[in-house]
Amino acid sequence: MELEGKRALVTGAAQGLGHAVATLLLERGAHVMIADLNAEAADAAASRLGDRARAVACDVTRAADVQAAVAAAVEAFGGLDIVVNNAGIEIGKPLPEITDEEFAQLMGVNVTGVFYGIKYTVGELAKTRGCIVNMASVAGLDGVPLLGAYCASKAAVLRLTETASRELRDLGIRVNAVCPSFIDTEMVERLVAPFEAATGANFGDLTAQAQGRLGTPAEVAETVAFLVSADAGFITGAAYVLDNALTASVL
């Protein structure tokens, strides 16, 4: 199998995109540490996904938690080859309505979490010449009404990805980002009502017009699996867009 023997840490892996990524990496032969804020859900996912899956509770805004998740993966699997910094949250509100606490919390998870997911995994990844994939978004490329805080955080993820790719190049560590558009997850479901209330537009119509259909978590997982594979050996510092031509339009 393509990822036979590889050892991965995936944050936010108890549900949504992270769960799909963990599932596919396991299918391709990897060992996966499922890290999630929700310890119970992480445990349940690991039991469900089989022998090569393990779980650890992890709040990515806490350095000690991220360090502990890395240590847990190394203890369980003997090392670390792949890190997927996927944990993220959204806010669907106009900028003036976002509270200071909400903004700080989002930046904590989406930006500080990725920063820690680079900073505290480099030591292990340098030993294996491993790689990192950060979950960004097409919202990191352009603005989106109601998603101002989310957009800013994902743009930050792209800049972290680019900088890390150059700083870590000589250690043999590749760092890339994936930029999905609207995917069929609970996160996107939560955005439908606020979006329709604010714009009067039908979310399904907008999605159909802009990107044909909703993407699936499994499709995002395929792009992540490609970027961590041997075939992506010369790819680093890149943002791989996955949007069925949504951002091909400037309109």
Next chain:
Amino acid sequence: MSELLKGKVAVVTGAAKGLGAAIAERFRAEGATVIGADLHPVGDGVACDVREESQVEGLVAETVSRHGRLDVMVACAGVATVKPIVQMPLEEWRAVLSVDLDGVFLCTKHAGAAMAAAGGGSIINIASIKAFGGSPATGHYGAAKAGVVSLTKTAAMELRSFGVRVNAICPGWIGTDMVNDRKGELEAVLGVSFDDYIAHVQGRLGEPHEVAGLAVFLAGERSRFSSGGAYVVDGGARASLV
């Protein structure tokens, strides 16, 4: 190999050497039937001058007629010379644009039409990271590649409802004849050692098979939600300002 392209019929232009040859070889290893087209074909390849619409149209029609389908088009044929813009004769500018931009347009047009009629397919246009910025001493090449990324996005939008995906691959410096044969000329223009330049911007030269791996991903079902993308494979060259 995992037979990711089993049963697929693919046309690769510029297949006689360099990136095109590496892509054709890897596609075959993944189970595809590959029609390798080139201005100067080798082996069982077929002749095609991508500057000539009748030849590109014929290449697509012949493929569909002989193999019953066309699933993947890789528009890889490309040329380059080394000359600053103020010294470049218009004929030289046009010679590069006619292969690198007109050729990709014709491949996208005719493969897109055939694939739309058949209900789907994947078109992969070989662009360059030169599409995203200036391209000292290769201004014609850079302009053509920027055009390739733009036409890729337009075609992706126009063909989405027909199930046809259109993506661009943007390599950095890859160790092909196109690059290796021009090291001296590039050094003269850049004023630095080519090897030092490469080591700084992208660590090392990429290898053709490293571009082929991305082409396999974009050709197959694993990338089924990817269209209109410009996918960089450059050792991180584009990611840093300095």
